[in-house]
Amino acid sequence: MARYKVSRQTVQNAVDLLRREGLVTGRQGAGWFVREKPAVLRLASSRLRRSERDAGRGASLTDAAQGGWTLDSKATIRVEPACERTATELRIETGAEVLIRDRVITADGHPVQLAVSRLPRTLTEGTAIERENPGPGGIYARLEEAGHQLERFEERVTGRLATADEVSALRLDPGSPVLAITRTAYDTSGTPLEINDMVLAGERYELIYDLPAD
Amino acid sequence: MARYKVSRQTVQNAVDLLRREGLVTGRQGAGWFVREKPAVLRLASSRLRRSERDAGRGASLTDAAQGGWTLDSKATIRVEPACERTATELRIETGAEVLIRDRVITADGHPVQLAVSRLPRTLTEGTAIERENPGPGGIYARLEEAGHQLERFEERVTGRLATADEVSALRLDPGSPVLAITRTAYDTSGTPLEINDMVLAGERYELIYDLPAD
């Protein structure tokens, strides 16, 4: 204000621009700080390979191994009747039981990803998928053990601004961009087994996809 | 201001929040308007298949066919010496000639994507790749005709906020999220042939990737 002879509000607007560009963070009472360039986590597309599951690594842990991060997650498990969207996408009846695994994934202790996974209850009842820790290779390994051979995954990616809930869960600054990914897992008969809605801090992740030319 | 008995600035801040969430747009002198939910353009991963090129469709046109959009693009072609990053990624010498195709892609007349494509000049000299319109199947078809068989593509995706330049080029509201994709095309010997830096209006696109399970 003194240096440029402008009012408080003008400085606030200026510094708010820098905040929204992700360059600085303000802490009330403490000051404005240049933001540390957040290290990029890479989700190589190899993370969904069967060889990784066979080696006992779930999709998230494969990422961790790649980037040198210590990944961890807390899961809340619950059963709910399928809403219309879920029913359509899982091709089950509206109201049928759905197992929901609601996870917060942390990297070196910091929350970096939200993941809400939905499966028809008929596939999960009595399996380790209903436990917080589903064991080596994750839920995909358990599905295959139960005879549901996976064939392919589809990921749909969009970019948008974080909602208020995401801002608080991922400790983002308001107005931060996120990557929203919806992954569907299909078995060899083309039946969807799982839908996973993920939200990632946009600037902390780089997604890597490998695509064949023919 | 009258309804809630608050000051002008307070209303401005409130409405600015809605703007950043992508819900409304302000036009000076005209008013605030609820933003039309922008239709989603889908980039199916099939867009890089050889069958599409053989059918005469480039990657962008395949998108268009899928979503019912009329896609168009304006390209500026230029030759520059390779900067360090480009040289490393294309595995050529710093300063070697690079062909740059700088494109703005429009959907139904509205700019929706920026794409800057870089290829070693040695691959493009005397080919239609150096023309604004490279012909049916796009530059990938021309590369294969010249004997450079494509094997795979790698796409790296991040989410971030639009820069000031991107805001004006894509007619975005300030603070809008974008998807930044860097695609590298490799031939059968594993040599990179092209690097394409794309910037997409985050909320207008949904990227679709297909991943095999094994």
Add this chain to the structure above:
DNA sequence: AAGTGGTCTAGACCACTTG
């Protein structure tokens, strides 16, 4: 206690559009 950031009021002026 003094110095930060965050947000607010009241009033002003300019650019743009015509509800």
Add this chain to the structure above:
DNA sequence: AAGTGGTCTAGACCACTTG
């Protein structure tokens, strides 16, 4: 001309931190 949005000044108060 009157009504919009955008931005600014000057001053105020509260929450939080300790430069």
